[in-house]
Amino acid sequence: MKFLIFSEDGSNICGIATKLRDNGEVYGVTIEGEESKCLQYGLKEVYALKGRPMGDNCFKALNKIDLTNFDRIFISSSPLGRDIAGMIASSIRSIVITEAFDFHLEGENIRTKRFFFGGKTILEEESSAKVITVQPGSFEPEKVDGNTPVTMADLEVSSITLDQEVEKERSGTDIESAPILVSIGRGIGKKEAIDQIMPLVEAVHGELSGSRPVCLDYKWLTEERQVGLSGKKVKPRVYIALGISGQIQHIAGMRGSKTVIAVNKDKDAPIFQECDYGIVGDLFQVVPKLVSALKQ
Amino acid sequence: MAINIVVLIKQIVDIDQLKTDPNSGEPLIQNIPLRIENLSKNSIEAAVQLKEKNGGKVTGIIFGTEKANSAMKEAYAMGVDEGFIITGYKGNNPAYTASIISNKIKELGNVDCVILGNQSADSYTGLLPGLLSTELNMNLLGNAVSISEEGGRFKIKRVLDEKDEIISAEKPCVISVTQEINQPRLPPVLQIMAAGRKPINASAAGAGNFETPKIVSNIAPKSDRKRQLFEDMDKGVAEVAKAIRGEMK
Structure with a gap:
């Protein structure tokens, strides 16, 4: 063949x-x-x-x-x-x-x-x-x-003309090869809140990723960090979902993860059906506690 | 320039309401209501905005079933001027769909652009833009987050992984849009009532000789997650920290 x-x-x-x-x-x-x-x-x-x-x-x-x-x-x-x-x-x-x-x-x-x-x-x-x-x-x-x-x-000349090109800032990150991903959703509320998530990313020696709204609608993260059916399909050893409700579009991108941890205020969030460990609560209280527990 | 726009509208089962059988994993498709696919709403909104800016006409085409009337009425309320429903949709078969729709577009004649979603939410094939551009011999402008027209050329902005591009091409064009292009309008009640009285053109699709794949299975993937839920934060944190440490070794 x-x-x-x-x-x-x-x-x-x-x-x-x-x-x-x-x-x-x-x-x-x-x-x-x-x-x-x-x-x-x-x-x-x-x-x-x-x-x-x-x-x-x-x-x-x-x-x-x-x-x-x-x-x-x-x-x-x-x-x-x-x-x-x-x-x-x-x-x-x-x-x-x-x-x-x-x-x-x-x-x-x-x-x-x-x-x-x-x-x-x-x-x-x-x-x-x-x-x-x-x-x-x-x-x-x-x-x-x-x-x-x-x-x-x-290549022949295309009938489509490129009128303008805007290069994007790239962090050169490769979330597909990261062993541990800390992934953020709408639930973090605002871009500035990422600063409060970074200590956890560092404590687990992981990478930061996000859901479609976070990467495409609000642009809190660049698209190269988007996990989902229309983004990257990731299979880390640990996937930590913070403030992600768990739309099926997102689940399809992280289903291959070995262990899934979810933190969400909403007890009925669909992400809790797709996780190994779930904590119901405010992620801004959970994250610092988790960081200090990991440092012990 | 007044633009003659065709917008393609897809009606799908409301996949947000779709559940799968906990034992067999089979999708429980009975009694799930139909809705206009979200990207079709983005497409309608983009088409109507283009018309509002430049003048012209928006023609909606649905390749679907007898149940598509409600979807077309919703499209009318959003600003679509004329609608065609072609019945006989039997399921996901992009080549067949493209041949039925491109025949209709050829029949309409003088179309400047065809606007459609880049990848529908249910079947997610994303093939239709490429298929239609070849069958209709139109330039393909794919994955638009904005559309404009000037002197017979269409210009779009598209967002790629590593860069944003503004590209343009002579009409006629097939333009696929992504969900970030706009926020579809909620039509006022008066328009919804007027839409209800507007006639819809209906016809049946001719039989096509198109091979389809054999479905081996279509079931929910098995989830073997532990689903240990902690409402006591400190207990949860201790357990999670243990799990993470285990994986970091």
């Missing part, structure tokens, strides 16, 4: 390649500058696309590589990846499975798992899908010996 993996982030190709490489030849496509991240994972060849990536020109570039040559095309899920997956779906007329977090090849078919009903259920399907979008971080990358050759390819 021949597989193609696309991601504008080279590191997202590695896990999928690791999962696929024993079943056939795996090719990768990424953006120039990203290719070096995925050359030690047993790929047969990596294409690096030169130019400004937009949905339309990436789709054209993939067509030039000739998508009909491949048995299956895997796309790492992202805003760009989903746009491209839709375009491919329209051109090759195949079933597309989206947002898979696990899959197994079953002869001619593929068995996939993804969240449904907003994260309340897991939908397991079997199909002949040729295009699958995969949630980043679903498979652990493992290096192999040897180095993958790179082929450069030009």
